[in-house]
Amino acid sequence: xxxxxxxxxxxxxxxxxxxxxxxxxxxxxxxxxxxxxxxxxxxxxxxxxxxxxxxxxxxxxxxxxxxxxxxxxxxxxxxxxxxxxxxxxxxxxxxxxxxxxxxxxxxxxxxxxxxxxxxxxxxxxxxxxxxxxxxxxxxxxxxxxxxxxxxxxxxxxxxxxxxxxxxxxxxxxxxxxxxxxxxxxxxxxxxxxxxxxxxxxxxxxxxxxxxxxxxxxxxxxxxxxxxxxxxxxxxxxxxxxxxxxxxxxxxxx
Ligand code: PEP
Numbered sequence: 001x002x003x004x005x006x007x008x009x010x011x012x013x014x015x016x017x018x019x020x021x022x023x024x025x026x027x028x029x030x031x032x033x034x035x036x037x038x039x040x041x042x043x044x045x046x047x048x049x050x051x052x053x054x055x056x057x058x059x060x061x062x063x064x065x066x067x068x069x070x071x072x073x074x075x076x077x078x079x080x081x082x083x084x085x086x087x088x089x090x091x092x093x094x095x096x097x098x099x100x101x102x103x104x105x106x107x108x109x110x111x112x113x114x115x116x117x118x119x120x121x122x123x124x125x126x127x128x129x130x131x132x133x134x135x136x137x138x139x140x141x142x143x144x145x146x147x148x149x150x151x152x153x154x155x156x157x158x159x160x161x162x163x164x165x166x167x168x169x170x171x172x173x174x175x176x177x178x179x180x181x182x183x184x185x186x187x188x189x190x191x192x193x194x195x196x197x198x199x200x201x202x203x204x205x206x207x208x209x210x211x212x213x214x215x216x217x218x219x220x221x222x223x224x225x226x227x228x229x230x231x232x233x234x235x236x237x238x239x240x241x242x243x244x245x246x247x248x249x250x251x252x253x
């Protein structure tokens with residue numbers, strides 16, 4: 001296990017401003033002083049400032065759901081690392097499966113985002129994971145290995161400790177179907193071994209690998225107890241303060 005667990009909530013394209021700040025406020029009340037688990041929430045871009053304010057001096061960090069690799073200029077709709085830092089973000093999700101499969105992001109684009117985050121002091125959460133058809137065709141290891149190798153191209157061993165990998169089997173995201181602890185652990189162990197090849201074993205041991213895909217308070221413990229699972233990236237359940245707090249509390253047991 002790579003140090004403290006890291007549990008992050010991806011709110012996706014959900015909430016209004018008042019719902020977002022209320023959710024953040026409720027989380028501060030329930031888990032805002034937890035020190036033994038690293039925590040972050042990733043609201044939609046327009047609500048980052050408001051949520052940052054609601055998080056106040058709590059232990060819950062702010063993350064963005066995406067980022068762009070240029071500093072500024074004619075990139076309509078994009079958001080830079082400096083803008084994210086300006087509103088208090090510490091993390092940015094790169095290559096979430098919805099961006100890969102709905103928006104069409106490529107490994108090369110995702111890699112540019114990861115590198116830009118690292119060079120500008122934002123900690124990237126690099127998401128990887130196979131489609132159901134790929135799992136059924138026994139391609140999971142190939143797909144995930146390729147996404148990791150390409151996503152981390154050019155990331156030095158000095159910088160990799162600031163990167164979180166999120167293994168999110170696409171068939172488990174938002175479906176209510178969770179990978180079993182054995183299924184998740186198998187891929188996490190493979191990812192850790194691959195990181196050991198790319199860097200070295202001690203370095204790989206320090207890289208946090210989150211699991212994501214229908215994590216809930218009642219399945220979080222068995223997943224996070226697996227030796228190579230270092231936390232969770234939570235979608236649906238992060239929209240309910242009780243559920244996200246419940247997952248974090250499972251992490252400190
Ligand atoms: C996610 O969006 O990263 C995710 C894991 O979603 P859910 O928890 O809803 O499956």
